[in-house]
Amino acid sequence: MAEKLALKGGKRTVPPDFIKPWPHVTEADIKAVTEVLTTAKINQQQNIQASGLAKEWAEYMGVKYCIPVNSGTAALHLCVAGLGIGPGDEVIVPAFTFWASAAAVLHHNAIPVFVDIDPKTYCIDPNLIEEKITERTKAIMPVHIHGMPADMDPIIEIAKKHNLYVIEDVAQAHGARYKGRLCGSMGDAAGYSTQMSKTLSSGCQGGLFTTNDEQVYKRAALLQYFGEMVVPGREREEQQYNAYGLGWMYRGDMFSQAFVRSQLKRLDINNALRVRNCNYLTEHLSKIKGIETPYVPIECYHVYYNYVVGFNPKELGLDISARTLREKVQEALGAEGVPTGQWQRMPVPAQEIFQAKVGYGKGCPWKCHGSNVEYRKEDYPRSVEFIDSHCYVFDVNPPNDLELMKLYVEAFQKVMDNLDQIL
Ligand SMILES: Cc1ncc(COP(=O)(O)O)c(C=O)c1O
Structure with a gap:
């Protein structure tokens, strides 16, 4: 039906201020953070909140050890360091991710080697991993991207066959499951981000490290505290002021940890509400010609950190690129009040x-370790295609509900029915 698009002066579909922000802050969250401040002994709170969060997240994940840290990148770096991966070692990382996954490898003077994605799930394609394994390879780092679990069984099988570790990047997939198992519980170690936008949010910055291996835990615990051996809560009495190796200051802060602990109580319910919103979008957007909705393997519980939409101009008989269609539609959706985003602009x-191999400078870590790993843009065609042809619909988080999702669908329908106004 012909209708004037908001971009052309028509009425916008989603009213201003209709969308509620994430994270959703409740009275319980406010109480949890306020209690940290109003307690009689604030100096004990750092240990109380950190150890409380460590215990609760380990319990939630069903793993033995957890260390709360100050970012997801720090948590992933602890995975690399904790597993004993060293300078010049190679770690396999998907070409489509936030580059922090690879940065955590570089932070330890190790070398990321990239593998293209499975275009259906946008996670690392296990079929492409083995050809990238060399005698220097020490680990595979699947990233559960946008809330979608990576295909873990074949990844773990390849790792076993080649004697490699598996590090899970769960920055975007708290509570997601693969064949019933929680993402983060399947590999040798896992890193999670609790940065503001994440499905488990601190409202600011933070991260979590987990493992089932006592040695890995002990090494990570040392490295997250300057390389010193410290019993949490007994720093004053027992700190030796003796560094046992190079470490970092990765301690998290008590306010964000108190907030995460409170949010954790609602993680599953918030995930379920987000999944309901996204299932509604899929049910309705999949009927619109030219729009592709997420494919979710039957064995996966996808928690939709982002709702991903693809564009297919061929289906509409249009002789333009998917990228052009996406950009035009995104602009029109923006005017209708639907927030969409692009996120990555190129494969990592x-x-x-990576193109200049700057790293630490002087060409390190590559030059320092005689590495001949190459980073050719053309080696990752699926990541390029995925990035070109997809965008993300934001604010599918609760407390936004089906009322907003209905408006999103209306806006998509309106724009796609009136493409002649924008093309
Ligand atoms: C896939 C992925 N890995 C790692 C990170 C790093 O997390 P942080 O920003 O908390 O350091 C992010 C954060 O956005 C991410 O999206």
Whole structure:
């Protein structure tokens, strides 16, 4: 039905201020953070909140050890360091991810080697991993991207066959499951981000490290505290002021940890509400010609950190690229009040740091370790295609509900019915 698009002066579909922000802050969250401040002994709170969060997250995940840290990148770096991966070792990482996954490897002077994605799930394609394994390879780092679990069984099988570790990047997939198992509980170690936008949010910055291996835990615990051996809560009495190796200051802060602990109580319910919103979008958007909705393997519980939408101009008989269609539709959706985003602009190995191999400077870690790993943009065609043809619909988080999702669908329908106004 012909209708004037908001971009052309028509009425916008989603009213201003209709969308509620994430994270959703409740009275319980406010109480949890306020209690940290109003307690009689604030100096004990750092240990109380950190150990409380460590215990609760380990319990939730069904793993033995957890260390709360100050970012997801720090947590992933602890995975790399804790597993004993060293300078010049190679770690396999998907070409489509936030580059922090690869940065955590570089932070330890190790070398990321990239593998293209499965275009259906946008996670690392296990079929492409083995050809990238060399005698230097020490680990595979699947990333559960946008809330979608990576295909873990074949990844773990390859790792076993080649004697490699598996590090799970769960920055975007708290509570997601693969064949019933929680993402983060399947590999040798896992890193999670609790940065503001994440499905388990601190409202600011933070991260979590987990493992089932006592040695890995002990090494990570040492490294997250300057390389010193410290019993949490007994720093004053027992700190030796003796570093046993190079470490970092990765301690998290008590306010964000108190907030995460409170949010954790609602993680499953918030995930379920987000899944309901996204299932509604899929049910309705999949009927619109030219729009592709997420494919979710039957064995996966996808928690939709982002709702991903693809564009298919061929289905509409249009002789334009998916990228052009996406950009035009995104602009029109923005005017209708539907927030969409692009996120990654290129595969990670195409970024300047890998093209110029700057790293630590002087060409390290590559030059320092005689590495001949190459980063050719053209080696990751699926990541390029995925990035070109997809965008993300934001604010599918609760407390936004089906009322907003209905407006999103209306806006998509309106724009796609009136493409002649924008093409
Ligand atoms: C896939 C992925 N890995 C790692 C990180 C790093 O997390 P943080 O920003 O908490 O360091 C992010 C954060 O956005 C991410 O999206």
